[in-house]
Amino acid sequence: MELTLFGHPVSLFSQKVFIALYENEIPFTLHEVVPGDERDAMQYAHLWPFKRIPVLTHGARSLAESSVIVEYVDLNFPVATRLLPEDAHDALEVRMLDRAFDNYFLVPLQKIIGDRFLEEQQRDTLGVERALATLDIAYTWLDQLVAEQTWAAGNEFSLADCAAAPALACAARIRPTQHEFKHLLAYRDRLFDRQSCKKALEAAEPYHRLLPLDPA
Numbered sequence: 001m002e003l004t005l006f007g008h009p010v011s012l013f014s015q016k017v018f019i020a021l022y023e024n025e026i027p028f029t030l031h032e033v034v035p036g037d038e039r040d041a042m043q044y045a046h047l048w049p050f051k052r053i054p055v056l057t058h059g060a061r062s063l064a065e066s067s068v069i070v071e072y073v074d075l076n077f078p079v080a081t082r083l084l085p086e087d088a089h090d091a092l093e094v095r096m097l098d099r100a101f102d103n104y105f106l107v108p109l110q111k112i113i114g115d116r117f118l119e120e121q122q123r124d125t126l127g128v129e130r131a132l133a134t135l136d137i138a139y140t141w142l143d144q145l146v147a148e149q150t151w152a153a154g155n156e157f158s159l160a161d162c163a164a165a166p167a168l169a170c171a172a173r174i175r176p177t178q179h180e181f182k183h184l185l186a187y188r189d190r191l192f193d194r195q196s197c198k199k200a201l202e203a204a205e206p207y208h209r210l211l212p213l214d215p216a
């Protein structure tokens with residue numbers, strides 16, 4: 001049974017899933033859809049009416065939400081690198097970190113970039129300021145988290161790192177990191193050197209010139 005992913009190389013949440021799939025060389029077919037494109041969304045809106053990507057299909061089953069998709073793949077495919085630890089408490093820690101990368105990096109980044117597409121009078125200046133403040137807190141939090149460990153949840157690469165790579169790549173453009181965050185920068189280098197992350201992030205590069213990614 002084939003895995004089909006509705007997603008796009010430039011979509012941050014799709015990148016999280018690409019990294020997980022590349023990490024264990026799990027074959028899949030990418031059904032490329034442009035995020036926010038109404039015509040494209042009609043191809044998967046029957047599966048997920050929120051019209052957000054990524055959406056995965058596997059036989060008769062369909063799943064949405066990037067973290068859930070990664071967990072599904074991790075559960076159902078024999079893998080070399082488990083992205084969720086077997087131990088239930090360790091798995092909770094990974095899920096918590098994954099939520100932090102989504103909610104305090106990716107969502108604020110979406111807010112900042114999304115706002116730049118709006119007409120002047122529609123813009124949400126306060127919302128963008130809050131998103132930038134959240135990113136600054138997230139940088140400080142992450143710098144401490146990775147001060148003495150290789151990956152977000154310790155010594156094993158996990159779902160949390162799959163979320164961290166697109167988050168840090170995009171944040172580096174919108175909110176360039178100050179040099180004082182040396183642990184974070186070293187962690188980011190480790191992520192960017194990892195084959196699965198490199199592949200997913202490089203695939204997004206050609207699309208970046210289409211997006212308003214200037215530093216805030």
Ligand SMILES: N[C@@H](CCC(=O)N[C@@H](CS)C(=O)NCC(=O)O)C(=O)O
Pocket residue numbers: 011012013014035036037051052053054064065066067
């Ligand atoms: N919580 C969702 C977020 C998905 C999401 O926001 N995807 C963006 C692309 S990165 C999207 O589909 N945007 C289209 C839109 O907002 O219309 C997940 O983890 O998959």
